[in-house]
Amino acid sequence: MNEAPLGLLYSVLVVLILLSGFFSSSETGMMSLNRYRLKHLRKQKHRGARRAGKLLERPDRLIGLILIGNNLVNILASAIATVVAIRLWGDAGIAIATVGLTLVILIFAEITPKTIAALHPERVAFPASLVLLPLMKLMYPVVWLVNFVTNGLLRLLGIDPAGAKDEHVSSDELRTIVTDAGALIPSRHRGMLLNILDLEEVSVDDIMVPRNEVYGIDLDDSDADLLRCIQAGSHTRLPVWRDDINNIVGVLHMRNISRILDSQGLDRGALEREMDKPYFIPENTPLHTQLLHFQKNKLRLAIVVDEYGEVMGIVTLEDILEEIVGEFTSKLGDSNDSIFPQRDGSYIIAGNANLRDVNKSLHWDLPTDGPKTLSGLILEYLESFPDGNASLAIAGYRLEILELQGNVVQAVKASSAASRKARQ
Template sequence: MNETSLTALFILLVALIALSAFFSSSETGMMSLNRYRLKHMAKTGHRGARRAQGLLNRTDQLIGVILIGNNFVNILASSIATVIAIRVWGDAGIAIATILLTIVILIFAEVTPKTLAALFPEKIAFPASYVLGPLLKLLYPLVWSVNLFTSAILRLLGISSSQAAEDHLSREELRTVVNEAGALIPARHKDMLVGILDLEKVTVNDIMVPRNDVIGIDLDDDTDTILRQLRSSQHTRLPVFRGDINNIEGLLHLRSIARLLREEEVTKEMIIQLCQEPYFIPESTALNTQLLNFQKGKRRFGIVVDEYGDVLGLATLEDILEEIVGEFTTDYAATSPDIIPQDDDTYIIDGGAAVRTINKTLGWKLPTDGPKTLNGLITETLENIPDTNVCLKVGDHRIEVLQIKDNVVKAAIVHPRIHLRPPRPEAAQATETENRD
């Protein structure tokens, strides 16, 4: 073999190694594509994305054509490398060719191109799709034959290609995608998206206004008291009841009575006539379900009841929306009368404050699977109603009962977090001495 033929074989060997790198990078690039981003790009008209999506829809054929091409060029490269090595080094060239070609293919045709494709899958896969598509059509009979035998072997193992998992995200997987989106989604939007996903886990019992805090019209009050309440009310909708909120008559929208307050004397009978029929909500209703119920019934206000029909509180559409978008204030901790920050980094918190509200406002993790209010959390932890100011630990927080009235914790001082004190230098030194001994 003359020098010209040897040079031609060497050039052919380099070309085969380059083809091997192409097939290796194509395989990794195609398999590393973000399927959801790919679908989006294909819908927007990106040609490379459309071609790649079409190939990935037939994954078995795609892998078949890549592996056929890769194995063909690797085997041919091995044969040519052996011929060259024998011509240069004689019989010892077989071992030399095996070692050198293995190193070259490993570095230049496998690890490097696959790493590059894993880092930049779109830049590799989209251009490669323009080659793999026609190649698949050209080698289709061979690819089909290989896949036929492959499918038969899989069936013998009890595996069917139809069992492949579809590209669907579960709720928890979608939550992970949102949280890992980085700067692509603003933090505020992430909180809103996660809030929507959490609606199924939260019930109206978690976000309702407790019955002790409900402001309504008691028809047993005298007319002057009722009128003063109507004129000074800060709420647009008020429940109307007799003596006790369990005896509810209906819901009064102040807009329907505003004109009467200016033009003529209002009586209790007129108030009852203007009331809407009350809308009752079971306490265990999930927020996503209740949001749809509000929408279907064109309502914004409901009475929460327990399994016995007793009124537990009120829930509004605004309460559910706040679970998604957050409180309708910029700094709830600074404006809420229930949570008052102190100079020593502690907080004086009203006993009736909802545990979920405390967690969301201050970023804490007080337990929410039990009592709904701070008062309930304290009494459950103590397993009795405190009759004096006590101190207790709940999770990582220390709580000091500040005020008790009518067997209810009215206020408590809550420390943000209990920090373990580091050992004193003397104690640490003594411990070190003992260890040496």
């Protein structure tokens, strides 16, 4: 039998190396596909995604197919390279073929194609599926036999080959995905999505209007005082109580004002008839739960009470929505009323400022797991009521009391460690 010409052997060797590169890039490309993007593309009827998804339904069979093909072409390439080297250099050609073919396969059939596939998995995997899918049907008996043996070995090692389930994303992982989305999701939309995820970690007492700031109607006041209170109010709904805020008897919607006024002035009977029944909620209700309750009960205002039934404050649907979308236009001017930047990089902050608002505005990390206001935080750390101005450091922030009235801190000068280092 005549020996095959070297030119033909060279051609076959090149084809085999290209096939090896194809199998190597296919493996990396298929395994590097984003599973969630793949699901999305399959729903969009993308043909390449549907083919790739079908192959990835059984990754053990896909890997078996690719490795069978890759090993076949590599072994055949090694045999042909050895034949060529022996013809050219005799017995020394075996060593030359081993070293040379190893370098060629590493560069052209492994590293380069796998790097390309890792960088552009869809561009590699989707076209490759055109070949792999029919090849899977053609070589199914061999693939099945190989997988039968390997799966048996895995079971002996205590590994269930069919134990892999569909991947699920935790809230922390989803937060990372949203944060790293970059230009794919506008920054404002990313912020809204992250705020929705944060609703699970925030309760109504974190965002409520505290009882000392609640604007409402006291039925024990005179008619003239009630009318002045109603006229001066800027809220759509006003809580109504008798004698004390702990005795809230209803909520008055301002759209019903015309029904409680007559030619004589204020009609108290009509006022009590037009009031809505108060809606009470526990102080530690998570925001996402309360949002669902508002939606279910068709309500927009709730009275927050502690475990003893004492009124702690009020929370509205608007307050929760602002946690998601940010302050509404009508309230943009209010966001900076409590924080005043100074030339030296510090800030004068009102003592009743909400700690979460301070952290959001200044990108700080003051502790929020205890008191909700800056005054409460300072007094908790001091463990007493100071006789005068005092300074303290909390979580890397320096806080200096500027004004103290009674048992309440009215104004604080605050600065972070970063701003102090910048001034030095």
